[in-house]
Amino acid sequence: MIKVTDLHKSFDDLDVLTGVNAEFEKGKTNLIIGQSGSGKTVFLKCLLGLLVPDSGSIEYNGKAYRHFSKDEKREISKQMGMVFQGGALFDSMTVEENVMFPLKMLTTMSKQEMKDRVEEVLDRVNLRETNHKLPSEISGGMQKRVSIARAIVNKPNFLFCDEPNSGLDPRTASVIDNLIQEITHENDITTVINTHDMNSVFEIGEKIIYLENGVKAWEGNKDNIYKTENKKLIDFVYASNLFQKVRVAQREGL
Template sequence: MIEIHNIQKSFSGVKVLNGISGIFESGKTNLLLGASGTGKSVLLQCIVGLIKPDLGSITYDGKVFTNNKLDLKQEIRRKIGMLFQGSALFDSMNVEENVEFPLRMLTPMSKEERRERVEFCLKRVGLENAGKKMPSEISGGMKKRVGIARAIAPNSRYLFCDEPNSGLDPLTAIKIDELIYELTKEYDITTVIVTHDMNSVMEIGDNIMFLHKGNKLWEGGREEIMDTKVPELREFIFASSLMRAAKKVDEELGSLDELSTIQNGREPEGEKPQE
């Protein structure tokens, strides 16, 4: 579990994050939702320690991360896996070598132990036969899977994903969402995902934090987000004609169900209850 409290950050006098607080639970997919420029990626970078917040605190499973000793920060960082927006694979390394990289850098594993772990992770993401391929030889969806395998290779307790569906077709995007969701549940990982994709929200959004102009305006789950009364969130959700049409159909079906319930609750006309 990761807790953040009153995170504030400004650049050149412009406030980007305005006192963001929240809890990201383990075993759940925690989404940071919002339009471009709302502060999602900056908040993510603050949480993982790439950017230092001007104010506020970040805690990993009870251990304070902000303003703590370097050795403790490094201990926490060794448990962090990161899936970058563009996958960020090393072009000069094949798939196996890319997945092995954090094991060589962060663990005392032997060469044989690293090989076994790489094989396990590639099999888990469905790429057991792609280990010798170079990044230039695989598709965008496969690159994302390699990125996920590399992120979980060091037995990461925390997984951060920056726009994991960026540049993918809808079907592949759903498969990547499902894979991240499965791994989160299977290994009880604390997963934080930056996204603006409503498909991801509806598919895997256990906990959702909506940011708008550096402020947290709403927090909840995918079951309740469609009924939000927050104007900025409603505008974001129903920006596309497809989502507006889906909402209209849902409301019409709800009205029909309500009408059916009322009608079924009435006694048939012309009949009287028997004495």
């Protein structure tokens, strides 16, 4: 679990996060949503340890990051997997080499142990027999699955995803959503997903944090988001006619 208490972050005179409180639950898909400029990217970077908050606390499994020693900070970083928005695969490396990269950097596994683990995670994301292909030789959806395989190869306790459906068609995006959720449940991972995809919200939003101008303006799940009376959230989520119709149907019990 990750617990955030009264988190503040500013850049010069711009306040980006102003007193955010949140809990991201283990074994669930926790989503951060909000308009551009709401602070969700900065929030995610703080959770990853890429940015240092001005004040407030971030706890990982009950211990505040600010109290970690250098060794403990190094250890917690090893427990984090990351799925980047664009996939961030190395173009000159094969699928196998991309997935193996964290093992080479962070473990003392033998070559055979690494190959066995890579085979295991590639099999889990349904990418058998792609080991020796380059990223340019596979589809965008397959590249995203390689990115997920790389993120989980080191058996992380925390999985972070930044716009994992970016650039994907709706059907492929749904496959990626469900894959992330399945992996989260199977491995009891604390998964945090930064997204603007409303399909993801309604499909896998087990815990949702809505940021508005650097403040947590709402939290709930995919079921009770239909019943919210938060006007800004309603305007954000139901911006399209499709989702407006879904909201009306849900409220009328259709």
